[in-house]
Amino acid sequence: MRHTLSVLVENQPGVLTRVAGLFARRGYNIESLAVGQTHDPSVSCMTIVAGGDDLVIEQVVNQLDKLIDVIEIRDITQVKYVDRELMLLKVKAEASMRGEIMQIVDIFRARIVDIGQETLTIECTGDAGKAQAIEKSLKPFGILELARTGKIAMVRGPKYGDV
Amino acid sequence: MKLTGAEIIIKAFEHEGVDIVFGYPGGQILPFYDKLFDSSIRHILVRHEQGAAHAAEGYARATGKPGVCIATSGPGATNLVTGIANAYMDSIPIIALTGQVPTTKIGSDAFQEADITGITLPIVKHSYLVRDVNTLAGIVRSAFHIATTGRPGPVLIDLPNDVSTATAEFEYPPPVALRGYQARREIDPNLIYQAAKAIGEAKKPVIYSGGGVISSGASEELRELAERAQIPVTTTLLGKGAFPETHPLSLGMLGMHGTKYANYAISYSDLIIAIGARFDDRITGRLDTFAPHAKVIHIDVDPAEIGKNVRVHHPLNGDVRAVLKELLLRLEAPEDQEWLKQVMAWKAENPLTYAWVDGVIKPQYVIEQIWDLTRGNGIVTTEVGQNQMWAAQYYKTLAPRTFISSGGLGTMGFGLPAAIGAQAGCPDKLVFDIAGDGSIQMNSQELATAVAYNLPVKVAILNNGYLGMVRQWQELMWNRRYSQTDLNVGTPDFVKLAEAYGALGLRATRPEEVRPALEQAIATPKPVVIDFVVAREENVFPFVPPGQPLTKMVGG
Numbered sequence: 001m002r003h004t005l006s007v008l009v010e011n012q013p014g015v016l017t018r019v020a021g022l023f024a025r026r027g028y029n030i031e032s033l034a035v036g037q038t039h040d041p042s043v044s045c046m047t048i049v050a051g052g053d054d055l056v057i058e059q060v061v062n063q064l065d066k067l068i069d070v071i072e073i074r075d076i077t078q079v080k081y082v083d084r085e086l087m088l089l090k091v092k093a094e095a096s097m098r099g100e101i102m103q104i105v106d107i108f109r110a111r112i113v114d115i116g117q118e119t120l121t122i123e124c125t126g127d128a129g130k131a132q133a134i135e136k137s138l139k140p141f142g143i144l145e146l147a148r149t150g151k152i153a154m155v156r157g158p159k160y161g162d163v
Numbered sequence: 164m165k166l167t168g169a170e171i172i173i174k175a176f177e178h179e180g181v182d183i184v185f186g187y188p189g190g191q192i193l194p195f196y197d198k199l200f201d202s203s204i205r206h207i208l209v210r211h212e213q214g215a216a217h218a219a220e221g222y223a224r225a226t227g228k229p230g231v232c233i234a235t236s237g238p239g240a241t242n243l244v245t246g247i248a249n250a251y252m253d254s255i256p257i258i259a260l261t262g263q264v265p266t267t268k269i270g271s272d273a274f275q276e277a278d279i280t281g282i283t284l285p286i287v288k289h290s291y292l293v294r295d296v297n298t299l300a301g302i303v304r305s306a307f308h309i310a311t312t313g314r315p316g317p318v319l320i321d322l323p324n325d326v327s328t329a330t331a332e333f334e335y336p337p338p339v340a341l342r343g344y345q346a347r348r349e350i351d352p353n354l355i356y357q358a359a360k361a362i363g364e365a366k367k368p369v370i371y372s373g374g375g376v377i378s379s380g381a382s383e384e385l386r387e388l389a390e391r392a393q394i395p396v397t398t399t400l401l402g403k404g405a406f407p408e409t410h411p412l413s414l415g416m417l418g419m420h421g422t423k424y425a426n427y428a429i430s431y432s433d434l435i436i437a438i439g440a441r442f443d444d445r446i447t448g449r450l451d452t453f454a455p456h457a458k459v460i461h462i463d464v465d466p467a468e469i470g471k472n473v474r475v476h477h478p479l480n481g482d483v484r485a486v487l488k489e490l491l492l493r494l495e496a497p498e499d500q501e502w503l504k505q506v507m508a509w510k511a512e513n514p515l516t517y518a519w520v521d522g523v524i525k526p527q528y529v530i531e532q533i534w535d536l537t538r539g540n541g542i543v544t545t546e547v548g549q550n551q552m553w554a555a556q557y558y559k560t561l562a563p564r565t566f567i568s569s570g571g572l573g574t575m576g577f578g579l580p581a582a583i584g585a586q587a588g589c590p591d592k593l594v595f596d597i598a599g600d601g602s603i604q605m606n607s608q609e610l611a612t613a614v615a616y617n618l619p620v621k622v623a624i625l626n627n628g629y630l631g632m633v634r635q636w637q638e639l640m641w642n643r644r645y646s647q648t649d650l651n652v653g654t655p656d657f658v659k660l661a662e663a664y665g666a667l668g669l670r671a672t673r674p675e676e677v678r679p680a681l682e683q684a685i686a687t688p689k690p691v692v693i694d695f696v697v698a699r700e701e702n703v704f705p706f707v708p709p710g711q712p713l714t715k716m717v718g719g
């Protein structure tokens with residue numbers, strides 16, 4: 001099963017290497033990892049999506065928790081959370097196709113952020129399902145480039161742990 | 164008062180009670196060595212940095228205090244790597260201090276630059292690359308705290324040259340609060356209650372104890388548990404000494420070269436009380452056939468170990484000693500004595516044995532004689548291979564911190580420097596390194612260190628002219644094809660080697676020479692090497708071939 005881990009870490013050089021290295025060394029696979037500073041500049045938040053059975057994930061969590069630079073780790077897979085991912089797509093778009101593409105962009109509430117001679121660059125924010133859906137819809141036009149941030153997540157309701 | 168980074172390290176070491184360090188100088192660590200010149204901290208100059216790391220570990224294991232090793236940048240630092248990995252695998256608190264190129268040069272492939280924090284990432288409990296002298300005192304404080312608490316382990320401090328010469332106001336900070344580090348956890352009384360109940364209800368309990376009992380200082384509690392509940396105790400290699408092996412309830416070591424009775428007891432038990440041990444593959448044999456009828460109580464300070472290899476029914480995560488104390492308050496002793504009778508019968512029927520051959524020194528006999536002469540009062544370190552397993556089997560360890568062996572990593576070359584570290588930390592103890600002819604050649608240069616500081620360690624080489632343990636595997640599993648395991652050609656004359664270093668060299672080639680040689684070694688107040696020319700193709704038995712169930716023991 002796919003698990004979503006929300007990890008608070010010290011915002012310091014080398015921390016990402018420690019976390020990623022631990023995954024590699026213990027043979028756990030990272031599907032995506034997004035990291036950025038939080039409202040406390042000394043703390044970064046990592047959202048890690050990892051695949052593996054429950055026992056494996058439990059080991060991952062336990063091992064990560066032991067890293068001194070990991071302040072807090074939670075497996076939020078079973079909790080209600082909001083998640084978002086940002087995706088940029090460059091699509092082949094000759095003049096005759098642009099209308100159709102723009103319609104799709106509208107439906108997904110995505111945005112066009114750059115127009116080239118024969119291309120459109122589209123920004124789309126959403127959960128994993130939406131990212132997949134827009135990719136699928138745009139595929140017939142020819143996707144030239146695609147970049148995604150990996151998902152970030154936040155538990156719904158009051159501050160997690162305060163309830 | 165303003166101090167340089169180098170001075171801050173020394174002050175901080177003093178605050179941490181460091182009296183001895185093991186190291187080797189070089190360019191980038193020179194500012195530190197210059198200040199060390201005026202310090203009261205005793206520095207032992209090893210002959211290879213690997214020796215410094217192992218010596219620091221030997222010191223730590225013998226004394227219970229953290230060991231410190233020091234090296235310069237680049238090759239000095241990389242020479243520490245095996246020793247750091249060894250300490251990591253065996254959860255031993257050491258601090259490794261390495262010099263580094265100046266911060267302005269880091270990343271430029273400067274002369275003798277090695278990314279030692281990167282290289283050691285998977286083998287340290289934590290590491291620091293110091294970038295600002297103002298953080299240095301706090302870092303040293305945290306390093307010692309992290310190394311010695313929770314599940315102990317090595318911590319590396321990489322000190323760039325310019326940081327060691329920069330100055331800062333020195334004040335040793337109060338204990339640092341590390342928000343990402345929790346050394347101790349509260350124990351749930353309900354879990355203790357459940358575990359105590361399980362012990363009371365068990366029909367066939369067995370205690371399986373490891374190095375965690377020794378590092379948490381819980382031998383007394385372990386003994387009380389065993390005696391009050393009349394439960395037999397088997398230990399791992401690292402657990403040797405946690406429970407006196409002369410005790411009627413002792414089953415000695417279990418696992419690949421464990422006693423038959425320990426392996427039977429664990430295999431047929433209905434309750435395993437695992438204490439500070441981690442169900443390593445050398446212990447469990449084939450995992451899916453391991454102790455099929457047993458429920459498991461697992462006491463360990465490291466939550467990640469609980470449930471890692473085997474299913475645990477009663478997880479007790481916390482400091483081993485603290486948990487045992489709680490458990491003892493609620494202990495219900497099983498009433499049934501049938502099981503104990505059965506285990507004792509196994510023990511009586513399956514003693515460790517070897518065949519005596521007239522005129523030939525059997526390696527087991529040498530260990531028996533070492534035990535007989537020391538009565539378990541000394542400290543034994545070992546190298547790796549057959550010598551190590553015979554030492555584990557035949558040297559009955561009585562007290563914690565007196566048997567020091569490379570367990571998790573199995574590092575040949577560990578024994579001599581570890582003995583030097585143990586001897587430096589315990590000057591009044593008799594320290595033996597039980598060695599193999601292969602292993603001793605991996606760090607024999609440390610004989611110079613032993614002589615230079617008159618650390619009178621006794622190196623007992625069980626010289627079989629082979630990389631014996633590998634040869635044993637080749638004999639039993641690879642059709643006697645002795646590929647690259649014969650050492651006879653090229654091995655030095657160990658007596659002359661000892662003499663070349665200024666140590667005493669002795670040799671025994673017949674059984675009747677064993678005891679006199681040992682007596683002479685013990686009576687000699689300086690380092691001694693004894694070359695015991697032993698039966699060449701003796702095997703370590705019992706033996707559970709890798710991947711087999713524990714009950715499938717071969718030989719013995």
Ligand SMILES: Cc1ncc(C[n+]2csc(CCOP(=O)(O)OP(=O)(O)O)c2C)c(N)n1
Nearest residue numbers: 548549550573575599600601602630631632
């Ligand atoms: C550094 C290192 N290299 C290789 C090995 C693999 N190994 C394990 S035991 C052994 C043989 C050890 O020979 P010796 O020291 O003579 O001991 P014996 O088994 O003969 O008692 C070897 C090569 C190891 N454990 N450590």
Ligand SMILES: [Mg+2]
Nearest residue numbers: 599600629631
């Ligand atoms: Mg040998």
